[in-house]
Amino acid sequence: MMLSFISKRFGEMAVALLLMSVVVFLLGRMTGDPVALLLSDYSTPQDQARVERELGLDQPLVEQYGAFIVNVFKGELGNSIMGDQSPAAELILERFPASLQLAGVALLISFLIGVPLGVVAATHRGKTLDFAARLVALIGQSVPIFWLGIMLMYLFSVRLHLLPTSGYGTAAHFVLPAATMSLFTIAAVTRLVRASMVDILNAEYIKLARIKGLPESVVIWKHALRNSLIPVLTFMGSFFANMITGAVVIETVFAWPGIGRLAYEAILNRDFPVIQAVVLFMTALFIGANLVVDLLYAWVDPRIRYGRR
């Protein structure tokens, strides 16, 4: 049962990736004639035909797509049109660790703040603390993150001189971008934990634990919390995926040398091979993260693998 579930999810992932590669390939063909970019104004039609043959552009579209996919699997994602024309794959590998670090730190912060906030909101339901936690959650989901980043930078760097404005290197450099990146996830974790905690606190086994005379703190932070974290787990993949894509704006604001900023620079320069490569790479990450979480969840909760899906 588990095996058929896994193979089914892998199949779905493959289809999504394939579709995305077709979209990327077709959009790449629409960005303009690559031959015109390569040739000078004085070239003859014969030159044009020769270059087209060399690039394989005289082949049917399906065959061109086939060649494109083969190259993708070989890790050949084309070369940047800027500077020393480095291979796009190389640029991505160079920049990826910085993005991964930032997303990891942000994810950690989200849990360290979001989980206690959600628990406190649930145990103080209807009181001031609950209201405050819900307000934080609501604002976190309503503020445009790129603007939040600029405001934090203005307040803590420009006005208070407490933190570096942008760049990468020391632990202090992490504070503002990670805080910006985690706010949305803090909000989401708080809401999820609060909702499931409210349900669980009414469950029979919690009543039993209380009747047994366990201290309230043990009942809440051990027995109730453990089960209310399961829904958070299901959203882990989408949190991580959101952070990867959110990286485009946050890394741009804080000049963070990750793949998000690479994407933005490529957009500014209309460097299509790089844009194409980054989008394919991020899509694979996005879909991969969701797959991992689905599998984890099916492992934790058998109802999923035997159920509807």
Next chain:
Amino acid sequence: MLSMFRNPAIVIPGAVSLFMVCVALLAPALAPFDPLAGSLETRLLPPAWEANGDMAHLLGTDRMGRDVLSRLIHGAKISLSVVALALLIAGSIGSALGIVAGYVGGLTEALLMRLVDLALSLPIILIALLFGVVFGPDFGNIVIIISLVLWSQFARMARSETLKIKNSEFIDLARTAGLHPIAIMIRHIAPNVAGPLIVLATLQVGTVIIIEASLSFLGVGVPPPTPAWGSMIAEGRSYIVSEPWLCVIPGLAILVTVLAMNMLGDALAETLNPELARRPGGH
């Protein structure tokens, strides 16, 4: 229903949202200046409450001497037009496909729902970026991109709502009376699944405003010099040290609007409680 209008959780965000909609609709009449007309003499004026502010330009002027308030008001028109059009397109196409999938069932349902899963598994902002780069910044493109992203959620909800009422008595009666399936879907199913779909649309307004602002911020949204909140923030970013209001003001406009819409959506979802409010088979 009437008690809704006495609930402050609905009335306050509702009033703010309504205000924003009015500002957007009346933009040309409300804006004190032409949002595109600059002047070298009035470059980078601070807001009126600052020491050397000018009462004529309440929220100051930008680097080209254009009135920030006027640009903000016209920006509301741009943002809310994108929202209205994208939700109209995505909402109606998504809901129609969802109702068909739920009512017809079988292979149609399986195929449509696979498509929905696929659409939900793709990274939204990245696709939008790619389209923006290829087709250039353009108002129509943004509406199409955002609709492409949103339809799947409407389809999913419309299908599950349709499944709930599909076998109820009044649908059976309509079928027995010989009504065409298309007529059943339009006349009997659609009105009964509309409630939760409208709540979903309210909850999506904030998302659409933020996507549009992010795209404009990254330079693939509404093209300059048209005033859009996101691109106003992007332009103001370079002046954050000396003229912070250029960045603060449009961001606050986004925050207030999205906050109001999200609060309204949450309160509506809670009040109308789509699970409880609909009597099975009722009208």
